[in-house]
Amino acid sequence: MRLVAIVVALVACVHTGLWALSEKKVSAPDIIGPVASMSYAPFQGATHADKARTSIAQIRSDLRTLSPQTRAVRTYSATGGVELVPQVAAEFGLKVTAGAWLDNDPERNERELRSIIDLARKNSNISGIVVANESVYRGETILVGKDDKLTKEELDLISSARNADEQTKIKEKVNVARLIKTIQRVKREVSIPVTTGEIWSVWRDHPELVAAVDYIAVHILPYWEGVPNQAAVDAAMGGYHQLREMYPGKRIVIAEFGWPSAGYNFKLAKPGLFEQAVVLRDFISRAEAMGIDYNIVEAIDQPWKIFEGSVGPYWGMFNDAREQKFAWSGPVTDPEHWKLAILSVLLGLLLSLPLLGMTVTMTQGMVLATAANVVGAWFTAVFAFWKGHYFVPGAAAALAVGVVLLVPLVLIALARIEEIAAIAFGRKPRRLLQVASPSIAPDALASGYAPKVSIHIPAYKEQPDMLKATLDAVAGLTYPNFECIVIINNTPDPVYWQPIEEHCHTLGERFKFLREDKVEGFKAGALRIALEKTAPDAEIIGILDADYIVAPGWLTDLVPTFADPKVGLVQAPQEHRDGDRSVMHYAMAGEYSGFFDIGMVERNEKNAIIVHGTMCLMRRTALAAAGNWSSDTICEDTDLGLTMIELGWKTHYTNRRYGFGLLPDTFGAFKKQRHRWAYGGVQIVKKHWRRFLPGVSSLTRDQKRQFMLGWLNWLGAEALGVVVAIFNLLWVPVVAFVGIAIPDTILTIPILAAFVVSLAHFVVLYRLRVAIPKKQTFGAMFAAMSLQLTVARAVADGLIKEHLPFARTAKGNRARKPMQFDGFWELILGSLLIIGAITLVATNTLQITEIYIFAAVLVVQSLPFLSAAGLAALEGRQINDFAFWAELQPRLVSAWRRAPALTAAKAPGLANAIVEVPAATTGEKQPEIVQ
The missing domain is CATH 3.20.20.80 (Glycosidases)
Incomplete structure (x- = not known):
């Protein structure tokens, strides 16, 4: 704490020094005596x-x-x-x-x-x-x-004009x-x-x-x-x-x-x-x-x-309060400068106080304290603007709305800077689960601790071949003591379930086949039934989605963690094996990786991970204590995991890849899946918010903070981004054609700054933590941006609608060709923002700087929407195929005569590429994958 206090004080001193250096003193002729008039x-x-x-x-x-x-x-x-x-x-x-x-x-x-x-x-x-x-x-x-009016001679003279210019001149003479x-x-x-x-x-x-x-x-x-x-x-x-x-x-x-x-x-x-x-x-x-x-x-x-x-x-030399704005002699200075400086430094110190309760490195603390002081300076600029300007009701309302919208945006930017600082300059992860890690009891490893595991695989109208591959992978697990329950729910067509039933018989007695119709509660309802049929001696419950191929060592490596009786859940990341299907899928796969290699790793340090309903293992007693699978939210997995954490159970996470699933078939399916996750997230917030109040649950301060910042950073950032974009779009005609209430830089620069922080957050953290090639990082960035409107709509739905049906994600080439363009509304919004920016620049005949900045903000705000439209436009087109780019590359090289034509080659699959190309050869980091 002492080190952090020193860092905070040092940054405050630098902040004060910058105010001192920025104080303007401008020379001007002295005026002695009163002015003429x-x-x-x-x-x-x-x-x-x-x-x-x-x-x-x-x-x-x-x-x-x-x-x-x-x-x-x-x-x-x-x-x-x-x-x-x-x-x-x-x-x-x-x-x-x-x-x-x-x-x-x-x-x-x-x-x-x-x-x-x-x-x-x-x-x-x-x-x-x-x-x-x-x-x-x-x-x-x-x-x-009252009787005066234009004479007949004057009217005749004006009407004799041959054009508008001549009429203006004649009227001026009159x-x-x-x-x-x-x-x-x-x-x-x-x-x-x-x-x-x-x-x-x-x-x-x-x-x-x-x-x-x-x-x-x-x-x-x-x-x-x-x-x-x-x-x-x-x-x-x-x-x-x-x-x-x-x-x-x-x-x-x-x-x-x-x-x-x-x-x-x-x-x-x-x-x-x-x-x-x-x-x-x-x-x-x-x-x-x-x-x-x-x-x-x-x-x-x-x-x-x-x-x-x-x-x-x-235009006055005195303000409306009859205070003189400047002196008539001596250097010209701002009499409010040091008052604002003191306010800015005090706000910076106030925003830095949470650092005193955090364990951070010196560099990390310096970055966070600097960010806090920058925000303090922005709040001071807002105060100075408010104090130094006069507001009619409309302008005051616009400023108030702008600040209200920007405050959470600034908080989100601070949260992202904190994550950048933690990963770039903070301590290395200590709780990340590895084979034979300190989190696993050594005596458990030595004694061959192997409690019975019951693996549950719910399925609804899944392709039999895909599900068979999943079961075959489970059969190949090296763990000695497990059972597997496949439950197919609400799928009366025997084409889907009969081959699976036969395959389970082929695989042996450890595989149980269940089929239930009229199951309520979607996936959660099916998992409740599977739990009822679970062997009485099974202590650990494993959950797999029907499309996941697991590595043989999944259970062997991770089950020993449960030797600690306080551990309630162990989560492994999702990975995808079909990232080579298209350019779009390649980008989508990269986008998923960021969550598992960045956010989950950091949350795990505070025992505050997000549970997702595949590749997870949970203690049966912890599951029962949490009330079993619940159907009152659409994300039953995250809901259950949070409840376990609230009850005081430990959770662990590993970023080693133990399983590979399938990506959504289409961009529309990608959006639908994210809508379900975000909608479920809002439901979880509504369900659990009381447990974040003091003394209501056993959640620690760090756990509460991780969940609240996570919700704000994901749900809040995307929803707020759309709201601000629409608000700005509606304001364009007011600025362009009425010429009033032009947003000041205190309201526009933070939007650009927040975008830069988000961009840096994505790029820096991906380069530090996510083991994918640079080109895939670029695609992942666009894939992440493309979901802004989807998440915002999910947040709105979550706030006004109590229950939406579970929307199954189409995978394994099951999706039908979309009836409409999946990026339609994003294209409309993005295009309107670009048109708005062009309109502002075209009508800015006075060359007002704030209007140019406002136009730049609109362009930046259009990027997420245009990203969605761009990804949607890739589907069904040649440019979405890797083969197209592989064939195009040598043509371009040859055309520009930069190098001999390269041999076109089929792009390797994502998982294969990661395994087959050594990191030392590519210069890229590689994720750890269990074969």
Whole structure:
């Protein structure tokens, strides 16, 4: 424990050091004294300004905060409470550039104009009036008064346009003309300068508007031009000087200049706190030095401005809580950096605490502690994002749903990293059962301990030849004291059972043949009947599937383990002898191997193996204590094994191959089998979850942890993967066509990271533990991915359906040709995800980085579905045959002239290849197979 504590502390120190190294300190010109002017809207929160109301107390509080920082403020409306700003500003010695908000509402426009004229007459601190704000740019026709409407001449002029572009230009001229008339009306009523606020191009294109105003109030916002933050001030100065050259002698005010502190990038323009601080300090410094009149947009964040895109709420120099975002002098720093650092390190330490109760090596502990600290940093990033952003209900809900879905995904990734660390850097397996291993009592081996074994082989409509081969293998066992009971259930057709009955008579009295019809409970029901017919003196029960060929030494090697009276069960792995049938079967065989060489070996170290209903031996008394075979779950074998463990029985596992069965005939059968296993897994969770509560069963902490992480890693990961993929798919139109709620990197990067961890988990552990060639590992990876939707559907079925019938897996070339494409729904989902990714990239005209990342996530999420479609597409095609590839290889070599043509050869069977090719020759690890 002391070593682990030191490792945890060391990683925490490194984590702290990384935060220290990552602290940004950016230099920028110092600003001495208040700025010239700031845009100010006296609203707070996410309520739109048209619906919000302010108070004189709110305005007074705001201007008290702003007055030390600025000499003037600019407003945009003269109603809705904003008309109170000038009189309060006077209390703090602030000048006001008052605005009148004009749009397509004639009655409101009339109220705005009357109010702005009245304010100018009553408040001497109003230094100018801005009539309308970007109304020409927005394409709005200003109507004033309830009877105002477009004249016949204006309508005729607009309708005379020959195309849409010409119509837009004509309408813009009409709008400019109406704006000029409105400006002239205000100028007649007041004695202070009057202008309008417009972007640079409007002033450039409309000299008549320039002539109508007292000064040019130009909005120069390089962010909306996609200009990089490093070039933003140069771009603004360039625009200013061009207008100066076009209109010499005309006063020009940069009425809006700013940079957002958060949100998404706009082409090359990147928002951010540091970017905002540097851009504004540089601009103000240069503007002051050059004597340029300017106004910064804006003083305080406006969370209601979501209509301006992701950056809309974040243009303020103060946040919505009226806290200054950055200092005006000295290096630019993030005031929240060390608070987040402390939170991140503390979370990392908290997530590392379970290590103190684990037995790990130094390297293993370092890997796990590092992973815990990375997760702590991610949680901190989520917290910082939540704290530093404003959320409307929809965006908040999207973030909440995203985090809820990602938390189990992160936990699954941690579990997989733990398994990688355990296998790559942890202790070598100590409980793995071998011949004459310490787990087997030496005196039992010496004294010839040989209790009677009863081998049970249930069969339902199995091919007689296949079952005969299984019985012949049992007859060849070297163990001296066994019986074999074959029970054929619910199979009235004598074609299936008569040859087996005759064969049992041929094999001798040790072989008992049973046939029962109307058996309830599927395989479990048949095994209960076999147990009733078992010899009274049989102490050990062995279970074999009807397609398994066992090695002669199966019982001789493993039965002595039961000399320990606490041992209730011994499990050997499944292996398959028909992996050479096709490329698809080759991949499937590799996928099965991973479970038996990785997961089972690790679980065995904690006495927490998963029992599968073949190649297993169990003590008869333990079987009885566990309540015999149960039919209330579809995976009666795993259910029984877990019950034995809950009752305190020891279990043992060997990864030596003592038996070889048959693979599912088709990809559809492969999926059906996995659906049954996953559905049964959910049933087992529902049945046994109470026994995982403290004090309910004799399960140890490690056993509980192994089972819970196993269920999460298998059932949870696949189900969650499908849910997240569908959720993201549904979100594509929102992002592509509405342009809001684009998933942030804190929600997308973890998905990519989890995929990388899963990939590393598969590749690393297969290379370390699974004795198959590299090319088969590659195929196994696709076979494993292809089952994601199948497992997810099984989980859903398990949650909403109490009982599904036992679906027998078609083996031994018994499957019929599928009526439909077995990867149909996976193809649909995978294709939709790819189409979604293409759509996102094609519609991302603003080149928003988060959208590209989101598209990459969709591509990654499509891989499991496309893998399933690809494997299903192999069936019945030439490329699924090994002979095709054996013949193709020399052609390709010859065509590219890289080497002499190779001799085509038939691909050897998987089991034969493993036995016949020495590991030293191939460079590959080989599984240990008992002949």
